Amino acid sequence: MIAFLAGAGLLAARYLKPAGTDIPTVEVRRGDFLVKNYTRGDLRAVNSSLVVAPTIMGGGLQITELPEMGATVKKGDVVLAFDSADVQNHIEMHKWGLNEAAQQIKSVQVVSAIREQSERVDMMRAEFAVRRAELDVSRNELVSEIDAKKNLLTLEASRKRLEQEKQDVQSREKSSAADLAVYQERYNRESLDAKSAESDLNRITIRSPMDGMAGIRQNRAGESYPGMEVPDYAVGDPVGSGDTVLDVVDNSEMEVGGRVPETERGNLNEGQDVNIRLDALPGETFPGKVKRLAGITSRGHSFDPTKSFDVVFSLTKQDARLRSGLSAEVEIITERVKDAVYVPLQAVFEKEGKKWVFIRSDGKFLRQAVTTGRRSESQILITSGLKGSEHIALLDPEVRAASGKKSKNPLASGPGSRM
Secondary structure, rough: OHHHHHHHHHHHHHHHHOOOOOOOOOOOOEEEEEEEEEEEEEEEEEEEEEEEEOOOOOOOOOEEEEEOOOOOOOOEEEEEEEEOOOHHHHHHHHHHHHHHHHHHHHHHHHHHHHHHHHHHHHHHHHHHHHHHHHHHHHHHHHOOOHHHHHHHHHHHHHHHHHHHHHHHHHHHHHHHHHHHHHHHHHHHHHHHHHHHHHHHHOOOEOOOOOOOOOOOEOOOOOOOOOOOOOEEOOOEEEEOOOOOOEEEEEEEEEEEEEEEEHHOOOOOOOOEEEEEOOOOOOOEEEEEEEEEEOOOOOOOOOOOOOEEEEEEEEEEEOOOOOOOEEEEEEEEEEEEEEEEEEEEEOOOOEEEOOEEEEEOOOOOEEEEEEEEEEOOEEEEEEEEEOOOOOOEOOOOHHHHHHHHHHHHHHOOOOOOOOO
């Protein structure tokens, strides 16, 4: 019995001997402590121009000229052109209509001039008949009673014919004026349409407003389904009026557009430093700054209840390899504490209502109380208790010791563990 207890005592003593050699440690760092937030976005050009299909009469547009994706273009270069056949047909059609309307106007004017001449003769005859009848009536005292009555009836009839002639002239003048107005309106309309068609002829050839690179848009006019690869616009494709076919982008100055959740909006200010990393250029970091923050929230999708703010990040230095549309991760430095002491989050342990670290010294770990401040995604600021350069445990040595004691001590469990 004494021998058994002595063996157990030796095992216990061997377990309690401080080892700690298998516990990872880290050096306490002193320097600038950075509080960071992260978001994602897409690279885009600060200066760009949309190239949109024009609105023309008929609306039929078919691409005949289009640069290749990524082609370099200069200001004034043709970047988009459409088939001119339909526009030329419209021009010819309206010119023909314009000429026909002009002929109709001329015909009405000629007919009116001839009619007016005839009406003038008829009017003179009617007026002469009235004057002759009036002369005959003035001699009624010299003629018989029957002839006097005939003269009066002739005068009345002559006057009625003259009045009717005047009314007929006015009616024909109004009718001619109405016909002339109709043909003049058609002439004006055809003239306007002809000018519009000639303007369309100029607008179906579009030139670049700036130096840059051509970015061809996807043609989503046809049917599509999930997972389908949507093709880019190409020569021969029909295009609807108002459709954006390509962008001309100036890659000499780029920025990143993204969003931040409303919970992080208060930590961001214009001018804060950021680090931008592109998925297409792994291992490289591009410095930048917070350029612009939206003042109101927006939602990414109608079914997403999360509110967020649009934010734009500028790049401090530009690079010729950067292209619009590249995906980017943005590391936002929201706070910088200089000459600070900080450690990994997992190196601080809470016990007995306090925060502790375990400093390695002479092969052992010593408990050290600390006070903490701000934290980042992986580090925490130490405001007191450490000076820097100490080596501290990343795992709790006391927990490791307790678990090791339980697993190695034969008296901890099993038959015969109780006396």
